Amino acid sequence: MTDQYPTVGSDALERGPWELRGRSEDTVFQTPTATVRGHTLVYDDADLRAALDQAGVADSLDPGGEGTLVDVADDDTGGFWRFFFATALSFRPPLAPGIGPASMRGPVVRESRESLLDDLRSRGFERVEAGRRQRVRTDTGDRATLTKVTATYPLDRGQLDVEGWIAVWSRGGSFRIAGGAYPTRGLATLLDGLPEDERPEIDPGRYRDDLLGLIRAVE
Numbered sequence: 001m002t003d004q005y006p007t008v009g010s011d012a013l014e015r016g017p018w019e020l021r022g023r024s025e026d027t028v029f030q031t032p033t034a035t036v037r038g039h040t041l042v043y044d045d046a047d048l049r050a051a052l053d054q055a056g057v058a059d060s061l062d063p064g065g066e067g068t069l070v071d072v073a074d075d076d077t078g079g080f081w082r083f084f085f086a087t088a089l090s091f092r093p094p095l096a097p098g099i100g101p102a103s104m105r106g107p108v109v110r111e112s113r114e115s116l117l118d119d120l121r122s123r124g125f126e127r128v129e130a131g132r133r134q135r136v137r138t139d140t141g142d143r144a145t146l147t148k149v150t151a152t153y154p155l156d157r158g159q160l161d162v163e164g165w166i167a168v169w170s171r172g173g174s175f176r177i178a179g180g181a182y183p184t185r186g187l188a189t190l191l192d193g194l195p196e197d198e199r200p201e202i203d204p205g206r207y208r209d210d211l212l213g214l215i216r217a218v219e
Contacts, residue, residue, distance in 0.1 A: 004025075004039045004088060004090065005023065005039045005040075005041060005088055006039070006041065006086040006087065006088040006176055006178070006218050006219060007218070007219045008041065008043075008086055008214065008217055008218055008219075009139060009217030009218075009219075011217070012213050012214045012216075012217035013043070013214070013217075015210065015213065016045065016210050017045055017046045017047040017048075018043040018044070018045065018046070018084065018214075019043060019044060019045075019046035020041060020042070020043055021042050021043060021044050021083075022040075022041075022042040023039075023040070023041055023042075024039075024040050024042075025037060025038070025039050025040075026038055026040070028087070028089065028111070028112070028115055028177075029111040029112075029114075029115055031104070031107055031111075034091040034092060034093060034095070035091070035092045036089055036090070036091055036092075036108070036111070037089065037090050037091075037092060038087040038088070038089055038090075038177070039087065039088045039090070040085055040086070040087040041085065041086050041087075042083060042084075042085045043083065043084045043085070043214075044081070044082060044083040044084070045081065045082040045083075045200075047200045048081050048082050048200050048202075049081060051191060051194060051198065051199060051200050052081060052190060052191070054194060054198070055190060055191055055192075055193045055194050056193065057190045081182075081183060081187075082180075082181070082182040082183065082207060083180050083181060083182075084178075084179070084180035084211060084214050084215075085177075085178065085179060085180060086176070086177070086178045086214075086218045087176065087177040087178070088174065088175075088176060089108065089174050089175040089176070089177065090174055091104075091174070095173075101170035101173060101174060101175060102170065104175075105145075105168075105170060105175075108168055108175050108177075109145050109147075109168045112166065112168050112177045113130055113147050113149075113166055113168075116149065116164075116166050116179060117129075117130060117149065120149070120151050120164075120181075124153060124154070125151040125152065125153050125162065126151065126152050126153070126154060127150070127151060127152050128149070128150075128151040129149070129150050129151070130147055130148070130149055131147070131148035131149065131150060132147075132148050133145060133146065133147045133148075134146050136167065136212075136215075136216065137216070138167075138169060138215070138216045138217075138218065138219075139216045139217050139219075140171070140219055142169045142170070142171055142176075143169060144167040144168060144169035144176075144215070145167065145168050145169065146165055146166070146167045146215070147165065147166050147167075148163070148164070148165055149163070149164040149165065149166060149179075149181065150162065150163055150164070151164070151181070155186065155190070157189055157190070158186055158189060159186055160183050160185070160186040160187065160190075161183065161184045161185040161186055162181050162182065162183055162184065163181065163182060163184045163204065163208070164179060164180060164181030164182070164211075165179050165180070165181075165208075165211055165212065165215065166178070166179030167179060167215045171219070176218055176219070178214070178215040178218040179211075179215065180211045180214070180215075181211075182204065182207035182208070182211060183202070183204070183207075184204040184207075185204075187202045188202060
């Protein structure tokens, strides 16, 4: 990794079957005075992906689309059922002297949230909505703005209900964005074809706790 990419605490990653699926550099959004670039790492739940592949439904969730915050290196690698991403932002040109990150916090929070919602819509998610916002502390003590996201994904057999979270905070003169999503309902039906002892744990509460722990572990 170069120092332009964020880092994620190894302890948080080791608590789940997380596999790095992609690294990308993209223009996340633009302000009136600067282009905002993002260096992004994307992980997904490798065990869940393997189980759904074994059940014959791994291709039901299309990873395609015109993503920025959540991008994959190769669309042939399969869909994202449970994912996490971390982005480090940079400004081009750099912020002028006397203009600190605090002055950009509002636009960055707003534009980052809308970028994730647009990413999900471009991948076929429906009823994509931003919910409540709250403040949380990262493991490094930074104060992050955390926003809940909900969506559904139509399947041949019903739909997949999805919940996600996205956090934005300033760090080192710039910003970090971290978030992800996970199924909350509909996953058990897709795994019906697997023997009981081969099904991964699909507890939405644990999924939420794992994601929030990963978000807090980003530097």
